[in-house]
Amino acid sequence: MRIKICSLLLAVFVVLVGCKKDFLERLPQDQLTDDTYWNSENNIRTFAWGFYPAYFTGYGSGFTWGKYFSGQSLNDDFAPSAPAQFTQNVPASGGGWTFSWVRKANIFIDRVQRAPIPEEAIRHWIGIGRFFRALEYHDLVKRFGDVPWFGREVTDADEELLYKPRDPRTLVMDSVLKDFQYAAENVRASDGTEGLTVNKYVVLAYMSRIMLFEGTWQKYHHNNTTKANEYLEAAKWAANEVISSGKYIVADDYRGLFSSLSLAGNKEVLLYREYATGLLTHSLNSYVNKEPQTGASKNAIESYLAADGKPIGLSNLYQGDKTIADVMTDRDPRLYETFVQELRLNGVATNYSTSGYAVHKFLNESIKELPEGSSSLNPTDAPVIRYAEVLLNYAEAAAELGNLTQADLDKTINKLRDRADVQMPHLQVIGGQPAVNDEVYDDPARDPSVPSMIWEIRRERRVELMMEGFRLDDLKRWKKLEYTDTQGNPDINRGAWIVAADYPGLKDVKIENDEDEGYIIPAWKPETQRLFTDPKVYLEPLPLDQIKLYKDKGKELTQNPGWE
């Protein structure tokens, strides 16, 4: 009997385990795999959201604020007490030399082509993938110049590709241009919630930005007229496509673009980043309201025209800068929209600014005393790309191409000057020279190496896009990093003019030459000066470990000039 029972038990066991042939087959239950994921447009769309916050940072999240405000603090607008320095050392590793986003885009482009969805949808999503690849390559090229171009996913088995030398910048940017052209042709004009999804016009707007960057870079850094013109034409074309679509207009309320609780339906904003209490919030609104901040430079304040459309050096309306009231009288209204009309000084105000001039462009007054107006709990929406920039891109491309007409100005810069709360006299071009109210003028503060008309277009860009994270890129592409030298361009290290005696309690405020009155010098220590001594900083150094990895394989990854 015992033998029988034991045999029976054994038999039961053999049956139980033996029958379950796939007993050891346990595929993941809460993850999908690359093989099976790409089977619907919804899945493809879901994957695509992963690109958005990386490129459309808006005001960032938590205690960061994206590229806005001090996101690009190394420029001539900001006057910090310790100015940001150019890269000093070659990094051992990292340093931004990463291709993970290129890979992400390449995988996306590849998988989309095999998805069982209509041809139109495939083309749309390839366009989206190529758009993001273009954005990524622009970032890489902007940083490093020549970079290896990868048109498909690189695998570890593909040694040739892995150790590919750097491709010439123009080759890469030609590919970027092709990506943009494909995307412009194939991405849908509308695809889901307007303003929160990439559509054809978002693609075109970015195309105008990036091609303008590259066109001017080729012009000023390489003197390569052919390539410069090709890219500038592309920038102009793309901007014009957006303009002629008639979908977008310049909004009435300038400051509202940066301080609204919702940007939904704003016709100037092609793309914005939505913020929501409890889900995603930022801190820029609090920063420009409550905390000590880095102030704007005298140079930045002076770039604003007087109300008659003339530079302050020419206008009779200009009152000088001995008091903040004078500074804020009869100027381009965007000055008031961007800066507080009072001085905020250390020891006098807790939310002081290093230069005395404080920004309030991003402050929503209605929430400033509420918890969501404090700390990193701010829910105001952030514009990602707006129509005003497209207009500026168009005007600049046209000017750089040398074929700027009054009609061009009227459909671009003068639209900005017509903004309901700006209302500045129109900019005119007369004989290739800038003019206002039919009077040709030439700003005495102009950099003599910059033609007068281009000088005015650049001014308009600086003023309109103040504190929006463009300035450093602009100076780089114009080859004007010398503007950021605090000794060579002392006005960028000057703040407001003050009389110390007017402000009892003043603390840690340094007046030029230690006088009783004069300009505030935010960065007064000799060792905190920012000196532009070597043009090598136009490009970043490549990390050492990557160069060594190539070398170990008998390949070469070249370092950028000046960093060897």
Place this chain on the structure above:
Amino acid sequence: MPFPIPCYMIKKSKNQSKNKHMRNFRIFTWLMLFSFLTAYASAQTITGEVHDKSTGLPVAGASVVAGKNQQGTSTDAEGKFTLDLKGQKTITISFIGYRAQTITIGDRLYLKVDLEPESSNLDQVVVVGYGTQKKANLTGAVATVDVERTLGSRPVTDVSRGLQGAVAGLTITTPTGEIGTNPAIRLRGLSGSLNGGGARPLILVDNVEFPSLQMINPDDIESISVLKDAASASIYGSRAAWGVILITTKSGKKGAERSKINYSTNLSWAKPTTTPTIADAADGAEMAFKALQRTNPNLTVFGVVGMYFDQEAIQKMRDWQAQYGGQDLGPEMVEGRDFEIRSGRLFFYRPWDAGEMFLRTWTPQQIHNLTFTGSSKRTSYNLNLGYLNQEGVLKVNPDKFDRYNINLGINSSVTDWFDARAKAILVRTIKTRPYYYSSETYDPWYYLYRWPKTYPYGTFEGKPFRSAVTEVQQAKMSEYAENLTRVAVGGTFKILPGLTVDADYTYARNSDNTHHTGGYVTAWDFWAGGGMLNYRPYTAATYDRVIYQSSWDQRSTFKAFATYVKTIQDHDLKVMAGTDVESYEYWYQSSERRGLLDPNFGEPALATGDQFVGGDRAHWATLGYFGRINYSWKKKLLLELNGRFDGSSHFPRNDQWAFFPSVSAGYVLSEEAFMDQVSRVMSYLKLRGSWGSVGNHDVGANRFLSVMSSSNSGWIMNGTNMLTMGTPGLVSPTLTWETVTTLDFGLDARFLNNKLGLTFDWYKRVTSDMIGAGVTLPSTLGTSPPVRNYGELTTTGYEISIDFNHRFNNGINFNATAVFSDFTEEITRFANTSKLLSSNFEGKRLGDIWGYETDRFFTKDDFVQDANGNLVTDANGKWIMKDGVPTQKQWEASWFFYGPGDIKYRDLNGDGKIDFGANSLDDHGDLRVIGNSTPRYQYGLRLSAEWKGVELSLFIQGVGKRNLWPNGPLVIPGYRPGEAWYQHQLDYWTEENPNAYYPRPTDAGQSNNTRNFLPQTKYLLNLAYTRLKNLTVAYNLPIKMISKAKMQSARIYFSGENLFEIDHLKVPIDPEVDYTTAGLNDPNTFGRVYPYRRTLSFGLQVSF
């Protein structure tokens, strides 16, 4: 029907002949009556003497108990006793350190008993994988734990804390003193492999994996064996790659024919060992100024979270101290005296002891255990009920941990060829603690020690300020409940003489349930600055929520094996073969809803805001076939062969199966004739050797699949955070087992008539085919290189255990055990050509810390001076180093440059500059290995003595060598200069104090790798320690006294845990502190954690 086996038993006995039954009953009644009468009439008295078998010396104080009657006495100083038997037929003689003996009296009147000392017992039966083995016959590296001595009288809450220092080779660490947490347990090494969770031994309770040692009641444990080498552990297959801790729980012993009730309790009180002390108000602020003024010499005021500091404030802090210091002013803060608002800024002058506001000095803990055991000839049972209650150190809303255990075990011989067994384990633990208004990383401990001394912990107008204390005060309690249910059924079939088959099925289900209720904290919020005091709810709306999180898993295990034993003359043979199948499933879900209607009711149905859900799911399965042959010849030559064919779902279909063999052998030299001459000194000697391999499947699930995980993108659309998928990574299609091969040589020796024992093991464990990134590929790949079976990690170590047992002539029984172990782990194969110090490479010893040698502080003489001896500055205002002084320019910045009082590093390679070269092994500049974070030379020492029922034992545990280059403000002064400085950091360099411990205060820029705090010899933490883990004084009440109260034994004790330690730390942290899991997210949390505690306890153990 909860207990099927005894029911079956009852039925069977009922089926027996009724007549026979009746007859038996009658005889029994008569016998009872007769024996009672004879006992009453002629009360037999027995006398006797008790001796130590090995020494022949009399044993004093041994307990002598007669039969069931529980009447007893104890032996006198000469080992003699007299006992009135009152009709009982047997007596049991027992004594600590000896094997108990039960003797049938018959008609004897005088008895001579030789008690056999326990520790010298080479016949001791050790539980090994799928069976037992006599200690003398062991060929593998197996350690056993003396459960009673190790866990018996200690106020430890769980087995793992108790095992620390008890077994050579086990490394047990606890990163904080937080209650209700699991220590990390590692066996022979820390990492084992560069994958997975480290060298975590498989924890088996009654042969089946147990989720956490925290869940098992130490009182339930019958035996603990630690299987260390591959030859011993490999029988358990893939998850036993790092050894096995084999625990058996009590289930009653058959044949004792009696019932017994045990009750034990332990009441204890604990206080923190060390807590950080924040620097005195004025001193701290001064130090902060010194640091901040290096960045900006003109700085006259600075602020942190809305509180400001200037020279005037420092003076007022001093004035405050002079005028009110030491007085009890109550919590209410007075404007003007304790704080003031000047030019729109808030200044605080009154110091607070945040720790004191927050921490209780003594926190209670109680443990109760009630055990019922009983047995008949055929059936035995054990029922244990346990309760643990531990309170945490928080003053208000104290945290709490409760554990309830029920353990029921039944064994029964159903027929003469079938034994059945069943076991049920139920455990419930509940931990409650105040809700955190921040993440786990930034818990209240982090904030408590974050701010300067003047941070306002008082009240203003009777209302509190924003602080960690306020948050804890106003928090609702978060609850973490864990429930484990485990049922096991099984049996042993005796098929033929010598052949048995065991089959067991175990089902276990574990569920974790967490409930959090948030809300708002309302207090004076001054963080916004502007000199404003706003009394308002200041916490983010995100925390106004209810969260339920649940995870549950189930595990089914089936094991069956046949054992055949045969002895032919001098040949002993044991063959075993079997199979085990295990499948595991796991689920997790969480739900959250914001906008509570009433924070007293944290329920999703009573909230109005956004809702969030999430979940995970996982599963795996293993299947294995195993076999073992044990052979011994004349008990002299011992051989064991193991083999296991293993399958795991963690690998692709074609690579799921692998075969892992192992072999071990022993040679008992003391059995040889030529050893006779030394047998007086050396009574036993065995040499052992083993080699074996085990497959490791703990390499992460689905690593061979290109999986895509979902996450929130951070792109909001219409109030929804859009879900997105991660980029699929590169995978290797041919991924398979890591193979862990262990070579072990050992010896067991006993000396001086078995009094002194020594066990030594040397081992080398090689983890080959280690899954890792393989070659470093350029960033152009755009992702991590796919993992492959490539690398190799070698762990080498040795272990020594010594035990000594001696009974002195005066009756004092002395016992000592010591364990000592050490190991190193080295990467012996790795495809990394760059050999960057930050990466893994061939030849790297795990835990190595690269750093600089600290030379000294810079002095004025290192810099160019003018004729007056003043330092000369260059055009940028920087001091100029003299020629010949190695430059440290690498770490200088626009505002920071080295000067007198800063750290001067040593130019080891003499190239005139301090740098890290290419930061690679081949070119590491002035870096060298300055320490290692692996705990080396771990030891434990237990000494105990017993005399006339009084026991004294002490247990010392320590680590001989361990370093850490940590992070955070507690160890890096000036980490965030505006925040708290600590008292121990006040000894810093000034011109007047040039021989200080710390350099000139500097903003360390939130880094442990800058300026004056590059990793370096001087400030490297030395975490070696020796700790008095336990001291116990116990008294066993004399048997004469307690037998009147029908007690079999009674014992009271006082026990202290972590009473003191010797360490080498100059910072106020406990030497056992480490980064917590959550703390690793931000290393600046280091040391600001739940405190370790010293414990004093009182305990009582009685049995009836």
